[in-house]
Amino acid sequence: MRTKRDLPIAVLGAGFTGLSAAHSLAKKGFKVLVFEKKGEAGGLSSCYRVNGYSIERFYHHLSGSDATTRGLMRELGLLSRLEWRKASTAYLLGKRAYKMDSVVEIGRFPGLGLLDKMRLGMTVLQSRFLDQDVEKLDKTSAEAWVKGSLGERAYENFFEPLLRSKYGENAGKVSAAWLMGRIRFRSHRGLGGEGLGYPRNSYSEIISRLVLEAQRNGAEFRFGEEAAAISGEPPELRIETPEGEFRASAAISTLPPQAVVSLAKPGKNVAKLLESIRYQGVLCMLLSLKRPLLKDGTYWLNIKSGDSPLGAVIEHTNFQTPAGMKAAEHLLYVPLYVQNWQREAERKTDAEIAELMLGELRKILPFSGSDVNWWRMAREKHAAPIYEVGYLEKLNSVPGSVRGIHLAGMMRSFPERSVEDSIRQGLQAAEKVSRGGEDGGAHGPA
Numbered sequence: 001m002r003t004k005r006d007l008p009i010a011v012l013g014a015g016f017t018g019l020s021a022a023h024s025l026a027k028k029g030f031k032v033l034v035f036e037k038k039g040e041a042g043g044l045s046s047c048y049r050v051n052g053y054s055i056e057r058f059y060h061h062l063s064g065s066d067a068t069t070r071g072l073m074r075e076l077g078l079l080s081r082l083e084w085r086k087a088s089t090a091y092l093l094g095k096r097a098y099k100m101d102s103v104v105e106i107g108r109f110p111g112l113g114l115l116d117k118m119r120l121g122m123t124v125l126q127s128r129f130l131d132q133d134v135e136k137l138d139k140t141s142a143e144a145w146v147k148g149s150l151g152e153r154a155y156e157n158f159f160e161p162l163l164r165s166k167y168g169e170n171a172g173k174v175s176a177a178w179l180m181g182r183i184r185f186r187s188h189r190g191l192g193g194e195g196l197g198y199p200r201n202s203y204s205e206i207i208s209r210l211v212l213e214a215q216r217n218g219a220e221f222r223f224g225e226e227a228a229a230i231s232g233e234p235p236e237l238r239i240e241t242p243e244g245e246f247r248a249s250a251a252i253s254t255l256p257p258q259a260v261v262s263l264a265k266p267g268k269n270v271a272k273l274l275e276s277i278r279y280q281g282v283l284c285m286l287l288s289l290k291r292p293l294l295k296d297g298t299y300w301l302n303i304k305s306g307d308s309p310l311g312a313v314i315e316h317t318n319f320q321t322p323a324g325m326k327a328a329e330h331l332l333y334v335p336l337y338v339q340n341w342q343r344e345a346e347r348k349t350d351a352e353i354a355e356l357m358l359g360e361l362r363k364i365l366p367f368s369g370s371d372v373n374w375w376r377m378a379r380e381k382h383a384a385p386i387y388e389v390g391y392l393e394k395l396n397s398v399p400g401s402v403r404g405i406h407l408a409g410m411m412r413s414f415p416e417r418s419v420e421d422s423i424r425q426g427l428q429a430a431e432k433v434s435r436g437g438e439d440g441g442a443h444g445p446a
């Protein structure tokens with residue numbers, strides 16, 4: 001007779017949340033079955049393989065506070081690959097770029113007065129203690145909070161362009177908790193500027209090592225196989241994919257809440273709650289150029305220039321040259337966050353979007369078509385939750401699991417999503433499910 005111990009735990013999605021959960025469960029001796037709709041692992045952190053090197057589809061780096069990621073890299077024998085470098089930041093105000101690395105350079109930035117800068121410095125320090133204030137900040141909009149604490153000028157010349165470029169028409173709805181989380185992520189600075197981490201062989205090495213380790217411990221990965229429906233109850237769930245029906249004792253979902261609703265068909269109230277957690281999309285062009293566009297070595301250029309829809313461009317090769325890159329290429333990311341996917345992305349081809357981005361880029365950083373080696377366009381409809389005022393409150397009412405499907409992943413990352421938080425989410429979900437918590441069924445290692 002089949003017992004529930006024979007059935008694997010299903011993991012839906014092989015981004016960092018799913019991979020960390022699968023790795024942890026397999027290590028503990030559980031049978032694991034991972035469904036990933038794409039042909040490869042990594043999700044938002046996945047990489048292109050071009051000209052003999054790997055490079056993320058979307059720009060990625062580690063913050064100094066990413067202790068869980070460092071711990072995982074240590075466990076995988078990859079910590080020695082992690083390199084910390086100065087990542088130079090600048091702000092384009094109108095037509096002129098101002099370096100924002102040293103105290104002296106920040107002092108010269110004309111968009112803020114001396115008092116604004118002092119208040120900004122205090123805010124950076126305050127962000128370290130975010131956890132104490134997070135509930136209060138969740139109830140206030142970033143706009144109201146900045147205007148009240150730092151003043152109108154700091155909002156208009158510094159934060160509003162950042163909020164607009166990230167959240168477009170939703171900028172006014174985003175909470176101060178998200179903004180402070182963002183400041184905390186980017187505030188590991190010395191006197192000379194910001195220090196960021198990057199795995200020498202890109203994130204792809206961590207991703208493939210996670211898959212290998214999980215497989216070595218018996219996990220099965222089904223790539224290119226989308227979970228389409230889930231029925232049954234623990235300890236026997238039925239997962240339908242285009243390839244057939246699979247049984248599992250419990251499941252960990254790392255998918256956006258809308259996908260959970262369509263897969264698991266929870267009750268009306270839970271469905272309504274999950275559907276109210278809105279996500280935004282992103283389009284991100286990676287340009288390979290014959291010469292650097294940010295000639296002064298800037299990695300991250302924030303932009304407030306006329307009506308440019310570009311909020312930032314990121315020149316990866318000013319931070320790190322990909323291991324294995326032979327010819328001198330300069331890699332620049334041009335991201336565009338999208339609030340209305342259907343209108344702004346779905347109906348447009350990659351070439352149309354690239355033309356728009358290149359046109360906008362040329363207005364602020366002149367270059368010619370002959371400077372471009374190649375470009376790639378990455379699109380993701382579910383790039384990040386929109387961290388609206390009250391997000392935390394809403395999140396607190398989301399159940400830990402729906403009919404035996406444990407809900408993990410970006411949706412639960414607060415006040416900002418990151419690889420660090422996804423890894424934490426994955427490990428926590430594995431721990432809960434392995435203990436049979438939150439109606440995830442009772443389990444024991446196979």
Ligand SMILES: Cc1cc2nc3c(=O)[nH]c(=O)nc-3n(C[C@H](O)[C@H](O)[C@H](O)COP(=O)(O)OP(=O)(O)OC[C@H]3O[C@@H](n4cnc5c(N)ncnc54)[C@H](O)[C@@H]3O)c2cc1C
Pocket residue numbers: 012013014015016017018035036037038041042043044045058059060061062225226227228254255259282284335380383384409410417418419420422
């Ligand atoms: C532009 C951009 C820049 C970023 N920069 C950084 C950074 O510098 N540092 C940092 O720490 N983080 C950064 N992030 C955030 C980071 O990439 C994410 O927080 C993290 O990768 C999310 O991992 P996840 O596993 O939770 O979700 P995802 O990576 O979205 O994984 C979910 C997986 O589920 C799969 N899936 C979806 N539906 C189904 C289905 N029905 N069946 C099976 N599989 C399915 C998807 O294909 C995907 O692989 C950035 C993100 C973006 C978009």
